[in-house]
Amino acid sequence: MEIAGVITGAIALVISGYVAWKNYLSPFNVKIYCGNPRLEPLPQHLEDGGAVIRFSAILPLYFANAGARDGAISDIALIVNSEKNTWLFQPFFYTKYSLQTESALGKKLTEDPSNEPFYPLHLAGKSTVYKSIVFALAKHEKFPFGTNPLLAGKYNFEIRTLEANKKNYKTKLVFNITLNEEQIKGLSKGAHLIPFLDEVKDKRQRLHN
DSSP states (O other), X not given: OHHHHHHHXXXXXXXXXXXXXXXXXXXXXXXXXXXXXXXXXXXXXOTTSOEEEEEEEEEEEEEEEOSSSOEEEEEEEEXXXXXXXXXXXXXXXXXXXXXXXXXXXXHHHHHOTTOEEXXXXXXXXXXXXXXXXXXEEXXXXXXXXXXXXOOSEEEEEEEEEEETTOSSOEEEEEEEEEEOHHHHHHHHXXXXXXXXXXXXXXXXXXXXX
């Protein structure tokens, strides 16, 4: 009986320690979830006087802190890879996410008082925050704009975050979208589009099989 009591007490101590760690001591640990991106055309002017169409991306992002301690994300990098290009995007503004046909960029972005320039994002312990963020192309020697036109195909989106007081960015989310010829033509003509994430399309397809 004494041995059983000791074992029971030890188990209770371990459980209570784990519960305390999980609810009060576990470190800042953010997971990110993304809805379908909104892509808007963004012309890039070349040195020879020509221009190619690129895009900016508005991502509806959900930040969930699984840790008990609070923390802050000081920067977010978006890297987009395609067969021909690799681009770096930086967070530009917190904005609305909608299906409106007019562009969210330009004067509308800066004149709408509900839009805010990007700032570090604080999350309390065990909290969730939703933010819709405009990402714009950033000049960087490792990620040149290039002169290739937009092509139909798969585009890989990788979201990396830099936490306050940390030196290195961490990859938090990777997803893919596939753009067809009609969508590329639409962007080239100045239209925006909201393509489904490939992962979402695949899951919906399996519902019908």
